[in-house]
Amino acid sequence: MVENTKHALSIQALQKSYGQIEVLKDINVTMDPHEFLVLVGPSGCGKSTLLNCIAGLEETTAGTLMIGGREVTALPPRERDIAMVFQSYALYPTMTVGENIAFGMKIRKQDKASIAAKVDEVAKLLQIESLLDRRPGQLSGGQRQRVAMGRALVRDPELFLFDEPLSNLDAKLRVEMRAEIKRLHETTGASIVYVTHDQIEAMTLATKIVVLKDGFVQQVGTPAEIYHSPANTFVADFMGSPPMNLVPATVIGKNSIQLGDGQELTGVTIPETATGEITLGVRPENFAIGSDIEVQVTSSENTGSDTYLSFEIAETKLTARLPWSFAQTGTVGLSVDKAQLRYFDRQSGQAL
Incomplete structure (x- = not known):
């Protein structure tokens, strides 16, 4: 060796x-x-x-x-x-x-x-x-x-x-x-x-x-x-199954982001390099039932241990993975683990 x-x-x-x-x-x-x-x-x-x-x-x-x-x-x-x-x-x-x-x-x-x-x-x-x-x-x-x-x-x-x-x-x-x-x-x-x-x-x-x-x-x-x-x-x-959700968003304040559908996400820690229009990254497991945003569930898939909720924000399809059997449809409130958010340049796609 x-x-x-x-x-x-x-x-x-x-x-x-x-x-x-x-x-x-x-x-x-x-x-x-x-x-x-x-x-x-x-x-x-x-x-x-x-x-x-x-x-x-x-x-x-x-x-x-x-x-x-x-x-x-x-x-x-x-x-x-x-x-x-x-x-x-x-x-x-x-x-x-x-x-x-x-x-x-x-x-x-x-x-x-x-x-x-x-x-x-x-x-x-x-x-x-x-x-x-x-x-x-x-x-x-x-x-x-x-x-x-x-x-x-x-x-x-x-x-x-x-x-x-x-x-x-x-x-x-x-x-x-x-x-x-x-x-x-x-x-x-x-x-x-x-x-x-x-x-x-x-x-x-x-x-x-x-x-x-x-x-x-x-x-x-x-x-x-x-x-x-x-x-x-x-x-x-590419890495992750399901992959990271990539959401169009705009930085509107030091700790505030507006998602593509107009909803605001507050209390976030935004990198200094992130300004104007960005792409926000959030892994499916970083969602939970809560009150940060409201989404309209388009479908749900129960795998036994997890439920995958599908929804859209600004015509972008997203997935939330909830670690239990969850049958609710229609409008659902979700919280986001803000420490796990990732920020990307909208044009180049590079991490900020």
């Missing part, structure tokens, strides 16, 4: 173009040893391309890449000390599970005793000891994913790269495997870079998140920073 004085990964001014098309634009990201870094964003944002650049499967157009304090920008994948877990598992169908896991070690001509000991260790860690003599065709999707992870784990590389590894699994299995990957990270202390379009995966697995859009880094931070203090309205809208 890397020393604490070195970054597990350092990306500086990285660019990637295909002809005239810029896919990645001035990417700057660092991660420390043992971190779980998640690259997240909508389809086409550049996250898989960035992972492929880290792996050496794609050449960069500009910038530098360092893994474990060693520059690898021009090195082929086999010399980067990485292990990759693919979306498609990429297992050899004619080999047993044990042979698939051991394959990389055999290629590197390690002795049989070391290989057997490492395969047993990894199989126990992944709870697949009973599957070692089976072939991939006899396994479920979740079991195949465990084997693919096992093949990476025996390598003990500087960096693990995961490319949307759970996207082929059904919803229940995805939740189980998510917990498995989190447990593996906590157990092994591995340095992991993980690509997903699923923001819940990002929030639950990451120690650090990189949000990408159109080839640009929108924000880098811990899950809590990304969720509670989004850098702009894109991050606010």
Whole structure:
């Protein structure tokens, strides 16, 4: 493993173009040893391309890449000390599970005793000891994913790269495997870079998140920073389920805001940079039954533990999450947790 004085990964001014098309634009990201870094964003944002650049499967157009304090920008994948877990598992169908896991070690001509000991260790860690003599065709999707992870784990590389590894699994299995990957990270202390379009995966697995859009880094931070203090309205809208409500509003006093429908919200702490027309951000869980504003409920959805109320302010659809079964319709009074309000520039969308 890397020393604490070195970054597990350092990306500086990285660019990637295909002809005239810029896919990645001035990417700057660092991660420390043992971190779980998640690259997240909508389809086409550049996250898989960035992972492929880290792996050496794609050449960069500009910038530098360092893994474990060693520059690898021009090195082929086999010399980067990485292990990759693919979306498609990429297992050899004619080999047993044990042979698939051991394959990389055999290629590197390690002795049989070391290989057997490492395969047993990894199989126990992944709870697949009973599957070692089976072939991939006899396994479920979740079991195949465990084997693919096992093949990476025996390598003990500087960096693990995961490319949307759970996207082929059904919803229940995805939740189980998510917990498995989190447990593996906590157990092994591995340095992991993980690509997903699923923001819940990002929030639950990451120690650090990189949000990408159109080839640009929108924000880098811990899950809590990304969720509670989004850098702009894109991050606010993308991270969270349901996403942050974004309400047109106008600053009318030192501690007073007028919402787009004319209602006033008083007693708020407004940043000095927030003046005139702004966008107000409020998470669904930061509403409660109260008297700050009155809204007309358009629909309600009871999920058992929560009720989601839908309503509109100035033709903007909003959601409130109430932590109990709440059946009232029509006009409802809501309070707002004013300490949790976020303020954004109306034009640029940047946080104020």
